Amino acid sequence: MFGFSQDIPNKPNVIRPNINEKDSLVVSRDSIINIQEFTEQIQDSTVSDSIKPKKSLLEFIVKYKAKDYTSFNKKEQKLYLFNEAEIDYGDMNIKAGNITIDYSKNEVYAKGIKDSTGYTQSPIFNQAGNVVEPDSILFNTETEKALIYNSVSEQGEGTVIASITKRENDSVYFIKNAKYTTAEDLEDPEYYIKLRKAKVVPGKKIVTGLANLFIYDVPTPIGLPFGFFPQTEKKTSGIIIPSFGEQNDRGYFLQNGGYYFAISDYFDLAVFGDYYTNGSYGLRAENTYAVRYKFRGNLGFRYENLITSERGFPDYAKNTIYNLRWSHSQDNKANPNSRFSASVNLGSSTYYRSSLNQINTGNFLNNTLASSVSYSKTFQGEPQVNFSVTATHSQNTQTEQINMTLPTFQGSVGRIFPFGSKTGSNKGIIQNINLQYNLRGENRIQTSDSLFFKKEMFDDAKAGFQHTIPISTNFKVFKHFSLTANTNYNEVWTFKTIDKTYDQERQEIVTDTINGFDSFRTYNFSTSLGTTIYGMYTFEKEGQDKRIKAIRHVMRPSISYNINPAFDRYYDTVEVVNADGQTEGEVEFTRFEQSIFGRPSNTFSSSMGISVSNNLEAKVRDRDSTATEPKKIILLNNLNFSTSYNFAGDSLQWSPVRMTGGTQFFDNKMSVNFGATLDPYALDNNNQRIDKFNIDNGGSLFRLTSANLTMSYSLSSKGSKDKSDNQRNNRPEDVLPKNLDFANQQIGRDGQDDDEEEKPSELYNYKVPWSLRLAYAVNYNNTRRQNEISSHSLMFSGDVELSPKWSVGASSGYDLKDNGFTFTQLRFERDLLSWRMSFSWVPFSARSSWNFFIGIKSSILQDLKYEQRRQPDQQL
Template structure:
């Protein structure tokens, strides 16, 4: 950028009228015209020089009209003209390539003698992609410089500091001197945002649009730039905005106190997009595995939609681990994450008696499809599978909740819907269920489900469905499975498919519903069921070995069953009014809602699908006859052999109350729930010859204190007595000298959440529990929270920008407490014992805005011991984060300390120290 001198062009000067003097105005205008004519005449070339007409036409047109006589042009002979009409003289480049726009609130003054333009108060100048805003701007046309600085107000404060921006780069200095011709600048006391951090430099030299040289600068990610809690001092550095910072000797200062942590030279990548790079490992020592390097690797920024992190560990005793984590997302389409972890663990040294070597792995995949992507089809995945001992033995995470979890499960599904009448749906699902204690794995690869929507063959043409016939409807469902059961040792091996079972189940339910006597609802239906299988069995008795012989028969086979059911139900409302005239009672009314129901079910006998074989002793005598069905072991069960005809009875209750509202301005009573539900159910087998009554099952639940306290309970009541061998007999307990019912089991659970925090929706710190849920653990912190050593920096950074500053004294300290109580009683065979009895609790206290402590523990009243215990301490150090977790006792006794910078750019500036539990493979 360059500014033309007034002698070379016309300059429009905006005059601000202060006095009205016609003579002086006329004199000034005449003088201006005279000067401009003279300056223009100086640019006219001499007559003896020949100038091509093409060059003349490219010159800047002036508003002053010039006659043809003012230039004596000599005719050019065609004979003497060269073969080309292009002149060898290159026309001079225009000095102003873009339009200059400037503005100031107080005044814009041009000094003709000094050739300077002064802009004052909220001054702004724009030229191309360059923009300068400041309180005071001076443009020197002779030197082609722009000098910008702030202004001092009446109180002596320095305000309206310059803001220099060029493209996406923004600099906020105290003052700036910019050369419009060379594009170089000197910047004093500047603050420049570079990525997640800020460069604070006393002197900055702008070499060009893409290179800056700085001296005695500070680089920090702190929010308080006036007094940063830490910074990296850069004595000499080169800055390429948006790309990199290269520095010489640099070290960390904490509150202006130098530390020995530094480097002789450094490289700080700066990018507005994701870039690949090396992840530095953590060095330490761990028990009997020696020294280690953990979580070192490489980050691959594959594209804007997917990335990949590859990490590894190495221990001096030979143990090693590999991890791959990937996150992907595409807006309005899908998002997900994938992770695979493999660890080869060695205990002791080869040749010693306690030497052991074990390999563990874990595969996790989560995928969700956006609802806008495709309304008629959906794909989702939630996978968590691996070694049964992974969470117990893994060296790179500590997750007590997942260690206590006995089940791992996975599901991958795709569903498709075809709209129309009737609607057709189908889905394909692959599932996985793994017991970490028994190491038994159950899988379905795959499960196919299809259905045809409900059809009403007798409905009216207008679509109304009234009465027993118009409500008759049926649908069709089909389910096919390929079920595999295996163990950890055979997983992913060909032997796991040897005992696979496959089959299909077809069901056609036919139902209807109608009302009788206005208040009773009746529903009736029948269901047809057909099962296809590809493997059956045949049983025989071997008299020599005196054992049962089972032979597998491959081939298609099927059985067909049906049943009938009907139910009658209604709803009864009862109101107990406590209000009396002239008296404002606290309890206004209690409402009791009852929903009784009676059902009748018939299941015919399908004995035609049963065969038998004789048990013969050595002398040929038949001792007994054993019945069996060839469909035993099928994945959809076996046909019913015994005819059953039963009546089911159930009653559900709900209790609510209206009480006087504490708010005196309220016009209506307040509703509260006394019992959310209280249910009773039993059945009577009409076709049975003994023990026809089923035990009565009772369950209920309610909430108190604005739903903060939740209580659920249940019990099983058996009407029959026990004999001397503690077996049920066909004799009522009351007839045997006991009570009407015998309590055989009972349970009570209660959870109470207490807090004085004014939390809003979405304020829960759910991110720390995400690892618990991904591993199949609890959705709370009663067993502690996860410590994933490879993601220590992943703690969520709280946004405190809009938070008011803390006061010197706060009368209210935020805290929260969660309690969970559970007790189970068992008395099936007169054991009369408490099978389990425990109280668990977790909580946290925010001592200050930056300091919080928490913990989780519990007590087992049956085994007289503490449940898994974890203590947590966390400190928000503004730009840093520090936490400490400690499991003081138990089989997983350990502790972990971490302090590091929150910014992902400087996440390698950290310190970790931990002691892990001694594991035995």
């Protein structure tokens, strides 16, 4: 290839062949020549050489482009690319404003473009997914080494800013005077760790020499002579740094330190430990597991050995507490016909009250521990068959009483219409007759905290089965009334019965337990008649546009009748004999008194029930002038009255009238529920009910015996813009205190609802977002002329966002009856960009404590933190 510039050379003389002249040289062919000599290829022995051939100038094909121009200098063997230049060489890609390729030295030099606007189009170096953004870069295509100046590269969750980087190969970098930070503003990071010399293995680790923390370019004495920063994107095992402090009479402590085991992609384990210098210690294991499209869950076990005072002192005490939590959920896609789930929370009744670990502080008000593990399966068909096996646990932490079912079996056969229509819907009393079959079996255990998980807890276990066959039908009466008739057959199997005898020597009735199978059968009948009445009152008249358009009243009256026969055949009597041998009386009992499914009734019952439910709604003119339809609002969500009359009773045949109701105000922000019990019978001088109406005794028609009122109200500076927040804020649990473990909390805030055009000030929040949640409850009792308020309390919780980074909150309550504050907690939070700071304070009560925390948000540096706390005194 020849290139010329300016001058065009003269064309040389061309020798043209003479096609008219024949060549005098004639080649004769030897007849004895072996044609195979020309067809066979003889292998030369010198072809296999031990010396490897020299590499070509470039190992890979260079692909390049540029927007303005590409120029090649033959003399210097250099290729120049300018403006939006890009080079692909093997797995390497370089983008920059100005790139020079030196073929003689096998070097690529990339830099940006300087103009009046500054330095633009800085190089972007990408090799095997590792991206570096320097000011300039010098890369050798033969050795694959590079010098990178003023580079910025992402390493895991952090960023490395280095003045000089030497690339040894595609997996090792050496850097000098570098900054490692997780800040978002890389031009002016609020903090960084200065690395004097370091080795970077992309995607794996950063190993550094002397390093210390800088905050806004101000050095701090916090540093290490050497450091190791794991950068792998996969789960890796590692040490969990503990927090330290001092706890009253237990001395200094280390809490929540341990080790994390990254066992597999589906299973991990974290083991934590607490240690106090007086000898107390705690262990905690947390496990998370998940298999996509199948199931997920977590398992945790906590154990603490608590020592108070010192051995030999009179107040010395030693106590062990534990808690087990397990949550398991099955993916809906795993199996539509069977399901396994678990929600377990069991352990010592005093665990949350006695625990020293700060993560349990927010749960000490929990008075109940409950667990449930269940498996259910459905057999599709006609009829459908279902069964489930469930183990349950309920524990009262105040009384330390535990109720368990190990297990509960439930089976059912779907609804069957034996006389139903083969085509179309069922009509009439006969076609609507349907029946079901239900089976329930239980092994019930009632024990105490001291016998939990001991063999004694099984001594008083009770087991049994219950079979029920409900038969029902429904049909229309007089077009507008719906009548339902039900009968129910019930059969109970039990494996323990009792027998009572009278011990004349001890002058008492003795109860003996008899092991063995026994059963009883009962049945009953009920029917109900109901309808729905709609009423509408219209306020609007022709030519008028009133605010209230109409009010609609929906009333659902219902009357029912129930009859329960007496099953006397299952009852026996025992004679009470005095010391003289004379019979003083008889005591009636049934051998099924301890059955877990109840006893057969020996009292005939024939009763009528009356109930009325009401609903009031209104249509009003919408404030929105563009709305075409009036707005519907709820006046009374429900207003219910119910009572019953016992035909078989000899006195006090009417039961008290129960009234309940509820409504909502202020665009569903305030929820109000109320109830009352009205007794028609009077009281005697001993405050006992008598068979005489209160109105006939000189009183009113009804006597108010109890009443209750609960209200919850949510206020927010956002108004009604975010209805999902309003519904969420109406939850009662949102008024309760928050968890105090700030070290394990991730701060995340919802986006602002302000208009996009409005930019909040960085110095202060001129529109201060706030929220307030109130819960009010009062109960009145006058059953025996007490005329007292049994409970009266107000709970409140609120948050104020003073600025986009500052927020304060409080949770408390006031007992209006006993005139005292309930559990109170004050919260302060500050978002420090890459850091977070939190302070929580319980100013009074037996749980008085405070906690201060400041640390880095990023999980890779979450152990770079400071935490100080004062724990509550131990209550024995």
